[in-house]
Amino acid sequence: MFKSVLVANRGEIACRVFRTARRMGLRTIAVYSEADANALHVREADEAVLIGPAAARESYLDAAKVLAAAKATGAEAIHPGYGFLSENADFAEAVMAAGIVWIGPQPSSIRAMGLKDAAKKLMIEAGVPVTPGYQGEDQSVETLTAEANRIGFPVLIKAVAGGGGKGMKKVDRAEDFADGLASAQREGQSSFGDPRVLIESYITRPRHIEVQVFGDSHGNVVHLHERDCSLQRRHQKVIEEAPAPGMDAATREAVTAAAVRAAKAVNYQGAGTIEFIADASDGLKADRIWFMEMNTRLQVEHPVTESITGVDLVEWQLRVAAGQPIPLAQADIPMKGWAMEARLYAEDPAHGFLPSIGRLDHFVMPDDIRVDTGVEQGGEVSQFYDPMIAKLIVHADSREAAAARLANACREVEVWPVRTNAGFLARCLDHPRFVEGDVDTGFIAAEEDTLLAPSLSDLPVAAALSWANERFVDAAYSKDIWSESPAHLFGFRLNAGTRPARLPFQQNGVSRVAEASIINRGPDWQAEYVVDGEPLDYSDLDEVGSLPTTYGDGPIRVFLDGEISVFDFAAPVFGLTASSASDGGLRAPMPGKIVAAPAKAGDVVTKGQPVVVLEAMKMEHALTAPFDGVVAEFNVAVGDQVVDGAVLAVVKAAD
Known part of the structure; x- marks a missing residue:
């Protein structure tokens, strides 16, 4: 076993990996950007290295800087976490070429599953069921249009290198196909540098089912059962659970067996996830679940699998990367009770889920459940990175008990002045449809009025x-x-x-x-x-x-x-x-930047006169005097970043 590990990531996942590494007696090394100089993951590591400015492309996505930090600190292994460089085959190769242990799959496996069209072809050859569609090389408008007509509308257009909903367009009618195709191609090019697409039959009541797989260098591949990640908003997961509600033994056997075949087809090593899409219009059926893609890394939602199996997946990653075999045989991997995870985001559901940034003056999480986080009270939520600030994870004997426990945990969240989606999460978990297991990927959109009701x-x-x-x-x-x-x-x-x-x-x-x-x-x-x-x-x-x-x-x-x-x-x-x-306080309606200050402390102003101008979401918002009076306080300067609700200035009524 190697003696030290560098985590090429930040926040919650870095803290998560450090927790297991410390328990195993390993020296932990963090990398950080200038924006993360005081971050929790930096303080929790035994050693930390600054690798660049706040922008991810100049720090966490700069492979050369990460490798230089590993060499400078004598790191014997690199764990990529998820996101950033975790599925970058070139980075994995560079790590291995430098004589450092790569805690992840072989670069060839990453490449094989990196493009959706190539992965689907490989899965067809391995006997894994795939969604009906077209993933051919001919990308002409004429061919793609003809294939869409053959498949039948509605169809889903996907960028072959896509992810996170980018480059994905649903088209309901033939006459709208050309516009949808052009949009998907533009997003694919701008987000991934690849305009190619594939086309799939659109599933009218889809559920997102995924299987945790694990392989080692000795030829062993096992699964650790399934997860259901159907509760999504705009293709982003919100609540995950394990096992999947409504999954009978025969369907589970078929899906997990297909996942193992998929992993073996690419000689997979380490932790990975095979994602399936299910047509849930008539419940979960083995012949209505199809391969969608593979994530060649640890998933955000891995704690729910850990909760029902008792397995520390990060420990398995470290041991397998060190050349050890998988610790358990398939028959010895348990599935006990029910687990759920909610993603706590720094966002404001009442205002279109706008991101909320700033200092965490008050940050209280429930203390009787598992909370994975990379922030703490007094820390900062930065505008530069993902808005997820914590994961709340529960385990119970039944699904009903798990949902109730997680809803209560969400209600106990106290965060200020940064806004969160905690109340929204609690309403999702309390909703009768969710409690009954009647969920699909369209649940939030269909019930949004209720879920967002003040x-x-x-x-x-x-x-x-x-x-x-x-x-x-x-x-x-x-x-x-x-x-x-x-x-x-x-x-x-x-x-x-x-x-x-x-x-x-x-x-x-x-x-x-x-x-x-x-x-x-x-x-x-x-x-x-x-x-x-x-x-x-x-x-x-x-x-x-x-x-x-x-x-x-x-x-x-x-x-x-x-x-x-x-x-x-x-x-x-x-x-x-x-x-x-009225107290005359002028408060920021959302996080933003002060771009103008038409008034200053001591100025006499009239009702409606601009006092301070805030730029947010690429728009300017002028805050005006609510009545005739004097600017008694002016608390900001041009260039300041402010949080939602901050008192920017105070106007006192004229005597």
Whole structure:
């Protein structure tokens, strides 16, 4: 066994490999870009080497720099993780030529499975069922059009070198084929440098089934059962599970046997995944599941396989790369219980799943499940890399129990100010169709309105008002009331009448107003609230976990079901409208860059006058003064990158 391993990757997968390598007594070496100088994987390694600027092409994708780092540190082996250089046959060859152990398949295997059309031909020769279609050399428009007509619409056009949904186009009608073909070819050329395509029959109710395979240098190939990765959004996996729901023993035997044949056809060594597409219109049937592609690396979703088998797949990778045989025979690989994994992304589902970047001022994960992550509280989510910040993995005796446990885990996530998809994940897992196992790759698109529906619960508002009461009311009872200004005596009146106090506030940037009537005055006071004209139900307030981060005039943040509500309260007023008590804070509507500052602190501005200009998603957004007044605070400079919700400036009303 080699004594040291360099991970040519970053984030969560680097930390994952280091965990096993340390347990096995190996010295761990990290590489990092300038953007990752303070990243978790850098600190967790025994040694770390800077390999370039933030851009991946100048650091993590620069094979020469990675090899130089390996030589400089005396690394005896390189683990590529997934993504970046993991399926680059030229890099694998260069590693081996340098006398360093490559923890992955042979370069010939990578090449054999690297192009979808060549891989399908190879699978046909190996007796592996493939999706009906065309993967020929003739790429003329005439031939491709004729083949599409032969297959029958709808069809799926795929870039032969594609992946992650790039270069993939569904075409429903013959008259739309030319446009779809041109689009797929352009994406194939721009993303992979290869415009060639193949055409497949489009499966109307597809499920994504994959089989974990493992080979060694002694000719052994085994499978570690199947996974279901059907819950996807725009061809990107969201939730994975093992085993696949609805998979009977006969179908499982047929699919796993086909996967082993596929791996043997390319003399496969190490961890790999054979991906199949299934027509689930009539359940899972052996004759309705076809080979799609092979991933010649470890998969993001490998933890669910580890959970049901008890196998550490990274340990197997290290041992097989060192020339050892696979530790278990096929008959000895168990399949126990059910496992699920949810991918926690730094994105905002409420705003079109826009990426969310910035500092993780608050980062709390559930503590009773497996969490694979490459970030921590105080760290940064960078704009340069994949937005996945953690994987939440659970195991239970049944699928129903696993789904419930994972949904609860997603609800426990607390992240701020970076936004996440935790609440969205919980709603997916709670959805009746998912619980019943009635899923396919179109599930999220079909149920998106429900899955993205904002919570109507009164509990976050109730929790925030509870903290506001502590701020405005408890202070009044604990001090000499004559020393406090009336603004601090929320609800207090000499000879008080029945007119309620009004407390204007903003919830996630939306102006609202609470009317409060104080009853049972004294140390055991109580309040009754009406919010935006509706009585507030806060009978279940004890169920809310809340995090007040500032007292004074700062915002109150309430976490509930994996989501956050941010409340900004104005001082309590009596008989005024909510709009007249706006705090004048100008907040970033999304992550972006400050490109202009038409005003500065101290400037007198009029309602509607631009104060600061933010560029995001290639568009400029001018934030304007909400009323006549003075710029009391200006918190950014041109060129600054800001996170969603950041207070860029504050306008105070003119006296």
